[in-house]
Amino acid sequence: xxxxxxxxxxxxxxxxxxxxxxxxxxxxxxxxxxxxxxxxxxxxxxxxxxxxxxxxxxxxxxxxxxxxxxxxxxxxxxxxxxxxxxxxxxxxxxxxxxxxxxxxxxxxxxxxxxxxxxxxxxxxxxxxxxxxxxxxxxxxxxxxxxxxxxxxxxxxxxxxxxxxxxxxxxxxxxxxxxxxxxxxxxxxxxxxxxxxxxxxxxxxxxxxxxxxxxxxxxxxxxxxxxxxxxxxxxxxxxxxxxxxxxxxxxxxxxxxxxxxxxxxxxxxxxxxxxxxxxxxxxxxxxxxxxxxxxxxxxxxxxxxxxxxxxxxxxxxxxxxxxxxxxxxxxxxxxxxxxxxxxxxxxxxxxxxxxxxxxxxxxxxxxxxxxxxxxxxxxxxxxxxxxx
Amino acid sequence: xxxxxxxxxxxxxxxxxxxxxxxxxxxxxxxxxxxxxxxxxxxxxxxxxxxxxxxxxxxxxxxxxxxxxxxxxxxxxxxxxxxxxxxxxxxxxxxxxxxxxxxxxxxxxxxxxxxxxxxxxxxxxxxxxxxxxxxxxxxxxxxxxxxxxxxxxxxxxxxxxxxxxxxxxxxxxxxxxxxxxxxxxxxxxxxxxxxxxxxxxxxxxxxxxxxxxxxxxxxxxxxxxxxxxxxxxxxxxxxxxxxxxxxxxxxxxxxxxxxxxxxxxxxxxxxxxxxxxxxxxxxxxxxxxxxxxxxxxxxxxxxxxxxxxxxxxxxxxxxxxxxxxxxxxxxxxxxxxxxxxxxxxxxxxxxxxxxxxxxxxxxxxxxxxxxxxxxxxxxxxxxxxxxxxxxxxxxxx
Numbered sequence: 001x002x003x004x005x006x007x008x009x010x011x012x013x014x015x016x017x018x019x020x021x022x023x024x025x026x027x028x029x030x031x032x033x034x035x036x037x038x039x040x041x042x043x044x045x046x047x048x049x050x051x052x053x054x055x056x057x058x059x060x061x062x063x064x065x066x067x068x069x070x071x072x073x074x075x076x077x078x079x080x081x082x083x084x085x086x087x088x089x090x091x092x093x094x095x096x097x098x099x100x101x102x103x104x105x106x107x108x109x110x111x112x113x114x115x116x117x118x119x120x121x122x123x124x125x126x127x128x129x130x131x132x133x134x135x136x137x138x139x140x141x142x143x144x145x146x147x148x149x150x151x152x153x154x155x156x157x158x159x160x161x162x163x164x165x166x167x168x169x170x171x172x173x174x175x176x177x178x179x180x181x182x183x184x185x186x187x188x189x190x191x192x193x194x195x196x197x198x199x200x201x202x203x204x205x206x207x208x209x210x211x212x213x214x215x216x217x218x219x220x221x222x223x224x225x226x227x228x229x230x231x232x233x234x235x236x237x238x239x240x241x242x243x244x245x246x247x248x249x250x251x252x253x254x255x256x257x258x259x260x261x262x263x264x265x266x267x268x269x270x271x272x273x274x275x276x277x278x279x280x281x282x283x284x285x286x287x288x289x290x291x292x293x294x295x296x297x298x299x300x301x302x303x304x305x306x307x308x309x310x311x312x313x314x315x316x317x318x319x320x321x322x323x324x325x326x327x328x329x330x331x332x333x334x335x336x337x338x339x340x341x342x343x344x345x346x347x348x349x350x351x352x353x354x355x356x357x358x359x360x361x362x363x364x365x366x367x368x369x370x371x372x373x374x375x376x377x378x379x380x381x382x383x384x385x386x387x
Numbered sequence: 388x389x390x391x392x393x394x395x396x397x398x399x400x401x402x403x404x405x406x407x408x409x410x411x412x413x414x415x416x417x418x419x420x421x422x423x424x425x426x427x428x429x430x431x432x433x434x435x436x437x438x439x440x441x442x443x444x445x446x447x448x449x450x451x452x453x454x455x456x457x458x459x460x461x462x463x464x465x466x467x468x469x470x471x472x473x474x475x476x477x478x479x480x481x482x483x484x485x486x487x488x489x490x491x492x493x494x495x496x497x498x499x500x501x502x503x504x505x506x507x508x509x510x511x512x513x514x515x516x517x518x519x520x521x522x523x524x525x526x527x528x529x530x531x532x533x534x535x536x537x538x539x540x541x542x543x544x545x546x547x548x549x550x551x552x553x554x555x556x557x558x559x560x561x562x563x564x565x566x567x568x569x570x571x572x573x574x575x576x577x578x579x580x581x582x583x584x585x586x587x588x589x590x591x592x593x594x595x596x597x598x599x600x601x602x603x604x605x606x607x608x609x610x611x612x613x614x615x616x617x618x619x620x621x622x623x624x625x626x627x628x629x630x631x632x633x634x635x636x637x638x639x640x641x642x643x644x645x646x647x648x649x650x651x652x653x654x655x656x657x658x659x660x661x662x663x664x665x666x667x668x669x670x671x672x673x674x675x676x677x678x679x680x681x682x683x684x685x686x687x688x689x690x691x692x693x694x695x696x697x698x699x700x701x702x703x704x705x706x707x708x709x710x711x712x713x714x715x716x717x718x719x720x721x722x723x724x725x726x727x728x729x730x731x732x733x734x735x736x737x738x739x740x741x742x743x744x745x746x747x748x749x750x751x752x753x754x755x756x757x758x759x760x761x762x763x764x765x766x767x768x769x770x771x772x773x774x775x776x777x778x779x780x781x782x783x784x
């Protein structure tokens with residue numbers, strides 16, 4: 001059966017061009033960039049090319065890109081690396097309740113090491129209030145970690161306003177932005193906004209799993225998580241994952257180009273889907289901002305009296321793949337912490353599904369889900385406990 | 388040195404006429420259990436089965452420990468049937484045993500005692516059994532030392548002289564006992580994915596029963612992953628099953644829905660279980676199974692009270708074997724851990740959908756109430772749908 005894959009915030013299929021390049025890197029240009037000979041130089045050139053590609057999409061200098069094993073490592077490196085390097089300056093951190101677990105767990109680790117953390121709440125749509133950030137920062141604050149696009153509800157955080165607040169401080173904390181759900185899709189200018197650290201991942205943009213990067217603004221010191229041969233300017237030792245890194249570079253380039261052409265189209269599709277769902281299905285709601293303050297490619301719905309998990313399986317029978325919450329939390333039987341932070345009651349949060357598009361999503365995919373949803377929900381509601 | 392394994396089987400020795408059949412099955416099951424071990428050879432002489440390990444005996448021991456019908460086995464040294472060779476072998480075996488005891492630190496530093504026991508199956512061998520024991524014993528005292536203790540020795544060195552070879556061994560490892568799988572006919576195991584049913588299946592296998600499985604699934608209320616889980620559990624059971632297990636995934640959604648919509652909440656579980664038994668009986672008929680096996684334990688949950696069992700059991704004339712009926716959860720869990728199904732059973736996918744479970748299930752359902760509730764259901768049509776949409780998977784170890 002042909003299928004509609006609408007779970008692109010969990011992961012994406014690799015672009016064929018990217019897979020081809022990766023294969024070449026594995027079987028032909030297989031050298032170690034550190035080797036002195038020709039094979040090593042060939043690999044080094046590919047490494048530089050990938051670094052330039054990522055930097056170009058971010059609008060930064062290629063020297064500032066550190067390759068990692070993915071978004072989780074990038075965020076861990078940014079947060080633990082900066083906090084540990086600058087702990088003499090202060091021991092206060094600020095983050096938000098709706099961050100990805102990679103950020104939250106890293107910050108918890110620092111709490112255990114004696115750092116004090118302020119967690120900012122969000123409003124009913126998943127937006128952090130800039131005033132809360134302003135109020136939370138003290139002279140002790142050394143790091144602020146916020147996300148760009150929330151992974152569950154798609155809320156785009158007001159980075160511009162955060163930037164203004166941070167820039168207005170005389171003694172400015174470092175700022176890490178988790179850009180995993182935004183990179184190569186939405187515009188971001190780390191230099192202009194004064195972002196010091198920016199995490200990104202390859203497999204969310206049609207690149208391979210196991211590759212990611214951290215933008216580190218020049219002059220920012222990080223205590224490495226991994227030590228060894230001193231690759232990546234000594235910040236991230238380990239022989240470079242050449243197939244993954246090359247794949248990341250090319251995927252970033254292609255995805256960014258397609259996004260610039262196609263983001264308006266995705267926004268239209270999203271608008272169409274939301275209208276149809278709210279019109280055709282009683283007791284349906286959008287979690288997160290239903291307007292332009294949410295990413296055009298992430299939509300989160302909730303349906304009263306439905307278990308998201310059952311709906312996921314029901315849609316699967318139509319060849320439609322969506323998820324409950326984020327993939328990381330959806331295997332644990334508990335309501336989403338993001339929705340909880342937004343004040344959605346537990347019982348209703350159980351009925352949430354996330355529909356996420358990519359540059360490969362077409363109108364027919366959206367048509368298919370809006371056609372399938374009303375009937376399935378009507379049927380499932382017959383068997384729900386809250387009738 | 389230990390390149391041969393002597394295998395003993397007990398219970399099947401008791402069964403006069405069928406003995407040959409039992410032995411054949413046991414041999415075939417051993418052959419299957421050892422199929423991935425290169426160069427091994429199984430052969431038998433009256434009353435004994437031998438496995439030539441064709442190399443390291445450890446993988447053979449590991450596999451034989453899972454073949455039902457084996458009472459015990461011993462890794463042995465095989466030599467030419469003549470006294471000098473036997474003495475050398477005995478010395479090797481005793482030294483190995485002493486080293487093992489030291490490693491286990493049974494009694495560190497204590498002096499080791501032994502005795503020698505001999506059997507002369509080949510009466511042409513020049514020495515009678517007591518003479519063999521005496522000579523080998525004297526040799527061991529001379530070479531190793533220690534004391535002879537004929538009543539409670541630390542090590543018993545056994546010497547068996549047969550026409551083709553002599554075998555010397557000290558270790559006797561317990562086998563799983565039971566009967567060779569396939570000697571007791573076939574039964575259909577109801578598998579839920581929980582901890583109990585795989586253990587019940589294993590106990591059926593132990594009594595020589597060949598297994599087929601049935602699993603009831605309710606997509607979209609249950610996930611495909613819970614199907615995978617049941618298949619993984621079957622794969623573990625296959626290690627003991629001497630062959631494949633044919634697993635039936637029965638489509639249960641239609642029945643769940645009908646019961647939920649048309650029947651009183653508090654007896655829903657009773658009605659579900661009755662439908663499962665009806666479907667299982669139909670499948671049993673198709674595949675030639677002679678009984679159903681469930682993982683029920685008396686009183687464990689509402690559907691497993693005697694009163695519930697009485698009402699549920701009504702729908703089938705087949706024997707329903709409940710090997711766990713007298714066991715506690717802790718005992719069942721211990722076996723599940725031993726046989727290797729526990730870890731899979733606790734994977735967190737919902738089996739038969741908590742959505743359909745009543746808040747307060749009846750522990751003492753009444754037959755009349757249940758039967759009149761069933762009048763609201765088109766049972767033949769529901770069963771036809773469930774069976775038509777049944778998928779069959781052959782699980783191999």
